[in-house]
Amino acid sequence: MSSVRLAFSSNGACPLSSMAEGARGVIVEVHTHDEGRADRLLSLGVTPGASVTMLQTFPGVVFLCDQTELAVERRVANTILVRLQETRP
Amino acid sequence: MSCHVVNEHAAARPKVLGLRAHPLRVALVGQPNVGKSVLFGRLTGRYATVSNYPGTTVAVTTGRALIGAEVCDVIDTPGVNALDGTISEDERITRDVLAGAQTDLVVQVADARNLRRTLMLTSQIAQFRKPTILALNMVDEAWARGIAVDAAALEAELAMPVIEIVAVEGRGLPELRDAFVRAAVPTVPPQLDAHQRAAWAHELTGRVRHISKLSLARIPEALARAARRPLTGLPILAVVLYALYLFVGVFGAQTLVKLLEEGVFGRGINPAAMWLADQFIPVPWVRDFFVGEYGLITMGVTYAIAIVLPVVATFFLMFGFLEDSGYIPRLAIFCDRIFRVMGLNGKAVLPMVLGLGCDTMATMTTRILGTPKERLIAILLLALGIPCSAQLATILGILGGISFAALATLFGVVLGQMFVVGWLAARVLKGERSEFILELPPIRWPRFGNLLTKTRLRVWWYLGEAVPLFLVGTALLFVLDRVGALTVISAAGRPIVTGLLGLPSATAQVLVMGFLRRDYGAAGLFHLARSGQLTGVQAVVALTVMTLFVPCVANFLMMIRERGLKTGFAILGVITPVAILTGAGLNYVLRTFGVQF
Numbered sequence: 001m002s003s004v005r006l007a008f009s010s011n012g013a014c015p016l017s018s019m020a021e022g023a024r025g026v027i028v029e030v031h032t033h034d035e036g037r038a039d040r041l042l043s044l045g046v047t048p049g050a051s052v053t054m055l056q057t058f059p060g061v062v063f064l065c066d067q068t069e070l071a072v073e074r075r076v077a078n079t080i081l082v083r084l085q086e087t088r089p
Numbered sequence: 090m091s092c093h094v095v096n097e098h099a100a101a102r103p104k105v106l107g108l109r110a111h112p113l114r115v116a117l118v119g120q121p122n123v124g125k126s127v128l129f130g131r132l133t134g135r136y137a138t139v140s141n142y143p144g145t146t147v148a149v150t151t152g153r154a155l156i157g158a159e160v161c162d163v164i165d166t167p168g169v170n171a172l173d174g175t176i177s178e179d180e181r182i183t184r185d186v187l188a189g190a191q192t193d194l195v196v197q198v199a200d201a202r203n204l205r206r207t208l209m210l211t212s213q214i215a216q217f218r219k220p221t222i223l224a225l226n227m228v229d230e231a232w233a234r235g236i237a238v239d240a241a242a243l244e245a246e247l248a249m250p251v252i253e254i255v256a257v258e259g260r261g262l263p264e265l266r267d268a269f270v271r272a273a274v275p276t277v278p279p280q281l282d283a284h285q286r287a288a289w290a291h292e293l294t295g296r297v298r299h300i301s302k303l304s305l306a307r308i309p310e311a312l313a314r315a316a317r318r319p320l321t322g323l324p325i326l327a328v329v330l331y332a333l334y335l336f337v338g339v340f341g342a343q344t345l346v347k348l349l350e351e352g353v354f355g356r357g358i359n360p361a362a363m364w365l366a367d368q369f370i371p372v373p374w375v376r377d378f379f380v381g382e383y384g385l386i387t388m389g390v391t392y393a394i395a396i397v398l399p400v401v402a403t404f405f406l407m408f409g410f411l412e413d414s415g416y417i418p419r420l421a422i423f424c425d426r427i428f429r430v431m432g433l434n435g436k437a438v439l440p441m442v443l444g445l446g447c448d449t450m451a452t453m454t455t456r457i458l459g460t461p462k463e464r465l466i467a468i469l470l471l472a473l474g475i476p477c478s479a480q481l482a483t484i485l486g487i488l489g490g491i492s493f494a495a496l497a498t499l500f501g502v503v504l505g506q507m508f509v510v511g512w513l514a515a516r517v518l519k520g521e522r523s524e525f526i527l528e529l530p531p532i533r534w535p536r537f538g539n540l541l542t543k544t545r546l547r548v549w550w551y552l553g554e555a556v557p558l559f560l561v562g563t564a565l566l567f568v569l570d571r572v573g574a575l576t577v578i579s580a581a582g583r584p585i586v587t588g589l590l591g592l593p594s595a596t597a598q599v600l601v602m603g604f605l606r607r608d609y610g611a612a613g614l615f616h617l618a619r620s621g622q623l624t625g626v627q628a629v630v631a632l633t634v635m636t637l638f639v640p641c642v643a644n645f646l647m648m649i650r651e652r653g654l655k656t657g658f659a660i661l662g663v664i665t666p667v668a669i670l671t672g673a674g675l676n677y678v679l680r681t682f683g684v685q686f
Contacts, residue, residue, distance in 0.1 A: 036175040040526055043170035045206040047287035060422040062317055067202040069529040071422045076524050
């Protein structure tokens with residue numbers, strides 16, 4: 001798992017902002033050219049390979065990234081690409 | 090001077106324990122909100138402001154501790170998420186502490202639940218080549234959520250001591266102290282870039298952390314969920330605001346103020362002071378200086394202690410509760426969209442709410458905001474529209490007695506004005522706003538002891554700041570009154586005050602004095618209203634102008650300190666006409682439509 005970032009292709013990945021509440025996934029890529037944003041997300045643990053669970057989509061996007069609960073605005077959520085996991089019944 | 094201590098540990102790691110000329114310097118480093126300040130308090134017996142919101146340990150706190158036989162200087166650093174790349178002002182401070190030659194040892198304090206992020210930071214700390222200990226804090230909360238970290242395995246992987254602790258209860262602290270002699274530079278893969286570091290942390294976490302489905306923390310989690318969802322969050326906000334009003338507006342501003350003002354000062358201190366003055370001060374003007382109409386004791390001390398102190402103290406207690414419980418970051422989610430219109434983001438909710446206690450303190454706290462533009466807008470809006478606790482007390486005290494419509498008018502006008510000015514500022518000022526990315530700490534029941542200490546420190550800060558200015562303000566007022574300048578000032582301001590604003594001319598002097606101390610001016614209005622010199626409409630207009638008006642001197646000085654002389658005067662130059670014109674407009678509208686409150 002050590003080259004997690006490279007191992008996943010972006011195919012089949014969707015932006016975090018499109019996830020429904022309760023959906024789970026794994027971050028594939030943080031797609032941004034804004035270095036400040038990338039660094040801030042990285043330092044909060046938003047990195048490829050981290051598991052995410054969508055908690056809330058309105059008024060702000062709130063998600064669980066590994067064990068950290070994060071709130072972000074939509075513009076930021078658009079740049080985080082996630083590979084969805086099958087939801088088990 | 091070379092003193093070699095014959096001790097196998099010390100010999101193996103000579104930098105850590107041994108004889109030296111200065112105390113061992115220990116830096117506590119970690120993410121925000123992982124319990125650094127609590128651990129600091131446990132180690133040193135001193136208290137550092139504990140807070141749930143990033144950015145509240147503004148400066149570095151140092152305290153002395155005896156660990157084993159070693160005297161240590163423990164440094165409590167601001168919370169950091171990263172030490173390289175794009176970093177904040179706070180993170181730079183911590184990096185400087187780590188890089189400093191005088192720092193001998195590092196204790197990385199970590200939230201046991203967030204091992205991935207902890208390890209990412211560990212690998213950055215390792216670059217500073219200091220002997221380090223990893224203290225995994227809050228292991229009890231981690232267990233309650235079904236998260237177990239194999240500390241022994243992690244210790245073997247990193248070749249540094251890994252100690253599990255519960256800092257608030259003092260558990261694991263003896264083990265932590267014992268581990269100081271074993272501190273070592275953590276073994277992490279060298280020269281990692283940010284992504285490799287993340288991948289390494291991810292992989293190592295996978296090996297030493299076990300998560301089970303078990304969760305014993307249902308109630309706090311349900312509360313945390315309810316607080317951030319619109320359907321439940323808005324009613325919770327209403328309850329919080331109502332509780333704030335009951336505790337600060339009713340209990341603080343009415344019950345306690347009455348007790349102190351009428352009881353302690355009205356029947357005790359002031360008559361006693363007057364009696365003493367009559368006995369021992371033969372010169373009438375000296376007597377008046379202390380106990381006259383503008384007397385230091387009868388006016389200055391009475392306002393500071395009897396009217397302002399109860400409000401400030403109750404507010405800070407309540408604010409500390411909201412802060413420690415983890416509620417404020419959830420409130421930020423709701424405010425984000427509205428604040429974005431004003432060029433801010435949801436994070437600005439902290440300084441804005443704190444401003445309801447003291448705008449000066451809040452102005453200082455705007456440092457947590459991301460960009461210079463945001464800081465400027467927040468400082469401007471604080472000065473313009475956020476009433477401090479003393480003003481709130483006056484507003485509630487005067488208008489609460491008139492009608493709800495009067496209160497609603499004032500708050501409507503002030504909020505509207507903030508919105509307009511914020512919207513304009515967001516467009517006129519150069520620069521960017523930062524994006525809203527905020528960590529939500531777990532909801533916790535605040536520790537009562539922490540709450541009291543924190544409130545005490547803030548009240549002390551306020552008193553140290555306020556009481557001297559109150560006294561200076563009173564003395565100045567006394568002098569101005571004696572030399573007849575008050576009449577001149579009132580006369581000069583009369584065209585504006587009586588003409589444009591339709592207020593009695595005595596208000597001119599209150600508004601001018603309000604600049605010396607905003608709350609002081611508020612208290613002056615209180616006096617006018619109580620003695621029946623204001624009608625309902627006049628009270629609304631006067632209080633609106635007062636709320637919007639030039640901030641107090643302390644706030645003004647803080648603006649200059651934070652943003653420079655030019656910006657300070659520019660803010661002053663914007664606010665003064667806005668306040669007067671808004672007041673004039675409001676006066677005109679209310680009179681034209683014949684509104685009575």
